[in-house]
Amino acid sequence: MEPATILVLFSSFFMFLQLGASRPITPHISVMGKVYCDTCLNKSFNTHNHTYLLSGAEVRIDCKFNAVSPRTDEQILFSVNRTTNRYGVYRLDMRVPSVDGIFCSRGDAAVLSKCRATLIRSTSASCNIPGLAATTDEFSLTSKRDSVCIYTMYDLSFGSAKKDPVICGK
DSSP states (O other), X not given: OOHHHHHHHHHHHHHHHHHHHHSOOOOEEXXXXXXXXXXXXXXXXXXXGTEEEOTTOEEEEEEXXXXXXXXXXXXXXXXXXXXXXXXXXXXXXXXXXXXXXXXSSSGGGOSEEEEEEEEEEOSOTTSOEEOTTSEEOOEEEOOOSXXXXXXXXXXEEEEOSSOOHHHHOO
């Protein structure tokens, strides 16, 4: 092979590596939580107190993310409705478009500004009154990587219109 051909191939390969390395990382955001039925209105999930995870419940997720960058004031806003699965879990997974300054696990510099989950509707006729935990903006960040944001929202609950004294006590 001629030296010029080798030089062209080597240069092309080097440019390919540079292009691959300079591609921005596309962050992944996941917001998830649980919905349960609190039949005795105990304000916590506990199977001994006749609570159970509620499938088919509708939840609205509203989030606002601010990019953390000296070069931009970009924001990502979204509002979506999700339905809980058979385990009472709702989840939103999305890839974020290329935005400078999206970091998830940098402590105070984390990108999350505000996220809220709100109960909309229950499919259970016996457990369809929004409980004390009908809305939450409290969460825990469960990701350890900058490009993967996993936010676990605190539990939401529906309750019964009537508290059954036989099951729940006085």
